[in-house]
Amino acid sequence: MIAALVFACNPPATENKSEGGNTNQEAPAGGQEAVQDNDSQKDVVKIAVGSADHSTLVAALKQAELVTVLSNAGPFTVFAPTNDAFNKLPKGTVEDLMKPENKAKLQDILEYHVSVGVFKPEMFSDGQSINQANSKNISLSVKDGKIMVNNQANIVATIPAANGIIHVVDAVLLPPGN
Amino acid sequence: MRQSELKTLSLLAIAFATTVFSCKPKNVSTTTSGDAAEKVYVAPGKYDEFYNFVSGGFSGQMTVYGIPSGRLFKVIPVFSVDPEKGYGYSEETKPMLNTSHGFVPWDDLHHIALSETDGIHDGRWAFANGNNTPRLARVDMKTFRTAEILEIPNSAGNHSSPFITENSEYVIAGTRFAVPMPDTDTDVPINTYKDNFKATISLISVDKESGKMNIAFQILLPGVDFDLARAGKGKSHGWFFVSCYNTERANTLLEVNSAKNDKDFIMAVNWKKAEEYVKAGKGIKKSVNYAHNTYDEHTHSATSVMEKEVIMLDPKDCPDMIYFMPCPKNPHGCDTDPTGEYIVGSGKLAAVIPVFSFTKMLDAIDKKTFEGNYAGIPVLKYDAVLHGEVKKPGLGPLHTEFDANGNAYTSMFVSSEVVKWRVSDLQVLDRVPTYYSVGHLSVPGGPTKKPWGKYLIAYNKITKDRYLPTGPELCQSAQLYDISGDKMKMILDFPTIGEPHYAEAIPADMVSKNSVKFFKIEESKHPYVTMGEKEAKVERKGNEVHVYMTAIRSHLTPDNIEGVKLGDIVYFHVTNLEQDWDVPHGFAIKGANNAELLVMPGETQTLAWKPEKVGVYPIYCTDFCSALHQEMQGYIRISAPNKNVPLQFSTGTNQPKFEEDKF
Numbered sequence: 001m002i003a004a005l006v007f008a009c010n011p012p013a014t015e016n017k018s019e020g021g022n023t024n025q026e027a028p029a030g031g032q033e034a035v036q037d038n039d040s041q042k043d044v045v046k047i048a049v050g051s052a053d054h055s056t057l058v059a060a061l062k063q064a065e066l067v068t069v070l071s072n073a074g075p076f077t078v079f080a081p082t083n084d085a086f087n088k089l090p091k092g093t094v095e096d097l098m099k100p101e102n103k104a105k106l107q108d109i110l111e112y113h114v115s116v117g118v119f120k121p122e123m124f125s126d127g128q129s130i131n132q133a134n135s136k137n138i139s140l141s142v143k144d145g146k147i148m149v150n151n152q153a154n155i156v157a158t159i160p161a162a163n164g165i166i167h168v169v170d171a172v173l174l175p176p177g178n
Numbered sequence: 179m180r181q182s183e184l185k186t187l188s189l190l191a192i193a194f195a196t197t198v199f200s201c202k203p204k205n206v207s208t209t210t211s212g213d214a215a216e217k218v219y220v221a222p223g224k225y226d227e228f229y230n231f232v233s234g235g236f237s238g239q240m241t242v243y244g245i246p247s248g249r250l251f252k253v254i255p256v257f258s259v260d261p262e263k264g265y266g267y268s269e270e271t272k273p274m275l276n277t278s279h280g281f282v283p284w285d286d287l288h289h290i291a292l293s294e295t296d297g298i299h300d301g302r303w304a305f306a307n308g309n310n311t312p313r314l315a316r317v318d319m320k321t322f323r324t325a326e327i328l329e330i331p332n333s334a335g336n337h338s339s340p341f342i343t344e345n346s347e348y349v350i351a352g353t354r355f356a357v358p359m360p361d362t363d364t365d366v367p368i369n370t371y372k373d374n375f376k377a378t379i380s381l382i383s384v385d386k387e388s389g390k391m392n393i394a395f396q397i398l399l400p401g402v403d404f405d406l407a408r409a410g411k412g413k414s415h416g417w418f419f420v421s422c423y424n425t426e427r428a429n430t431l432l433e434v435n436s437a438k439n440d441k442d443f444i445m446a447v448n449w450k451k452a453e454e455y456v457k458a459g460k461g462i463k464k465s466v467n468y469a470h471n472t473y474d475e476h477t478h479s480a481t482s483v484m485e486k487e488v489i490m491l492d493p494k495d496c497p498d499m500i501y502f503m504p505c506p507k508n509p510h511g512c513d514t515d516p517t518g519e520y521i522v523g524s525g526k527l528a529a530v531i532p533v534f535s536f537t538k539m540l541d542a543i544d545k546k547t548f549e550g551n552y553a554g555i556p557v558l559k560y561d562a563v564l565h566g567e568v569k570k571p572g573l574g575p576l577h578t579e580f581d582a583n584g585n586a587y588t589s590m591f592v593s594s595e596v597v598k599w600r601v602s603d604l605q606v607l608d609r610v611p612t613y614y615s616v617g618h619l620s621v622p623g624g625p626t627k628k629p630w631g632k633y634l635i636a637y638n639k640i641t642k643d644r645y646l647p648t649g650p651e652l653c654q655s656a657q658l659y660d661i662s663g664d665k666m667k668m669i670l671d672f673p674t675i676g677e678p679h680y681a682e683a684i685p686a687d688m689v690s691k692n693s694v695k696f697f698k699i700e701e702s703k704h705p706y707v708t709m710g711e712k713e714a715k716v717e718r719k720g721n722e723v724h725v726y727m728t729a730i731r732s733h734l735t736p737d738n739i740e741g742v743k744l745g746d747i748v749y750f751h752v753t754n755l756e757q758d759w760d761v762p763h764g765f766a767i768k769g770a771n772n773a774e775l776l777v778m779p780g781e782t783q784t785l786a787w788k789p790e791k792v793g794v795y796p797i798y799c800t801d802f803c804s805a806l807h808q809e810m811q812g813y814i815r816i817s818a819p820n821k822n823v824p825l826q827f828s829t830g831t832n833q834p835k836f837e838e839d840k841f
Binding site: 031032035036069073075104107111116117119133134135 | 507594611
């Protein structure tokens, strides 16, 4: 949770963003993550932030500057790996991806977990292929009501969000070619 | 198991969300440059540099703002009634909203195209599309009024419109919705879409002198969704480029079903070739029914004519007229750069922005570098027509505008930002956030051969916390950026009405110098004009009562009318006799199931009124015209049909009969 608590105060920034104005001490957020609204249904980011099982994902989203994107209108389907899913990766993988020089790679992996569009569980069919935000496809298998992504990750929970839907998965999806 | 996990997550979300988002990073000092106020400040009495003609989206209207101040100058009623101006309520303007479906008082206005000569703005007309009941409008930039509305037959969802060629030869109107064509069986199951539904594009010619529109021809096309378009310019003059999505030809849940193909298309239309085919008689005359409405400045009246025929070209009979260029993932914007060489396709769901080369396209056509065909139309090879891709530009590219220095500006809806990139080497140069979820962009002259540059305006879809809240429904927000330097700088936030889609901006002096101040009364050809107070009268024709009324500071003539009976229809033809700038008079009557009239100096407008009860009804001027505006009032008496009250009217003479006795 600590990583999550920090990011709203330090919104995503890029170098060229911060050069935007004379008095820019801190780059602005471009998204709705800074909107003060505790009444509306939570968006996919706020739900992830609120989940103790997703602190690694949230920290990674922050590092990859995807908080702004996922706080916006969407609609998104987010396949959200749990902390345990990240822990299943070879030792040091997450730490490595979190390094500034690997930001593009981290973005690619995280965008591979996001579809633009709302896919409810009942809309998945066996053999279905879905194009993700990084432009690579994931494949779905549906057997006896059990949904798997890329023959690797199980959908263990589904949570509707204001700007889309979250499918909690028990493995990190790696884009083809990685 | 799932249920409990869900519950846990939800609870956690509620518990932590407040803490996490409690600090707000953005404020004026962190989002704008320090000299922003100076850059957007237009001192009282001073003028803006640019007019910004902005689509009003679901308001159906066009709005006019000043740039850089962001001040709203006018809402021009186009496709929706406007009681404030009597538009769609006065007898003169009702025909403007006539269609083959009868009177349609609303539409959804998405895009603006300003007329051009030699690829440069000429300040004459602003065209706009009606997205719902397919229509095209022309606004006269001398009067800031809708001069013409043309219904588009064989069309549904006129979204891919009204983009314009470099000498205003044509305005395009492409269908968003494919539908069964009216000359076939239209009562078909929706899931026979692939067999029975067709799309069309229409090329509407624009008369060089009068601006009058005419459907030159239509082209029958497979049932894809046409989204946006641009005419070629310079070397690519003679072509139109049109983005298409739903090449899957899905008829339900397009959110999923139209996103299946890796690539949809940019359609390239050789309209000069199409002209040749029309001349050669290759077109088929189709029997249709559509309204063509024009407003005459001299009669101050609109007329609606039902037209019955269009010429349709079928690509099957017209080789070398249409080609498809593959474009990744549901392309939306389709924009040509100022040189006419580059065509930018923006796939909403794509991770790159493909930029096509017109020269390469011609070469690929010449060498028949096709990867196949789609519904019989050749599909060019992607790599053969590609200039290159802008890599990792952001997420959700939508629309691109250009400056005069070889740079492009693309809006990114999903990542809510504007990305500046160089057309020659496709390098990303700068990016700025928008608040929130930007749709269209406007650079003054951005779609022309000569961008005026200097500013960029982002029209956003989501407002949320940008202004003081006004309940669930908020205005839309626009942001102004200074693009005169290497980096874009946000300098202003301003509210807009309806939902702005595309907009164009033009140097103020190209328009302001032509602006009409009033209509010359002696030139009026209105059939019910009253040229002076002495000519004011009331005439009965059967149960129609025509009131020839004048308005001038500060009385109506006549202002006492008697002898009108229940069952009559009263037509108040109000002529504003003023010949002075900015002195409109309004006219209203108690209980009218209608609106007011707002009559410009030298103009005549008519309010029809059917009284429902016997009595005396007040009439008055609604637009504060003078110190005695509040005295500008009168009465009309409505009598029972069997009561013998003679028709009489006057101003100033209808005094009490025994005045001395009463005091």
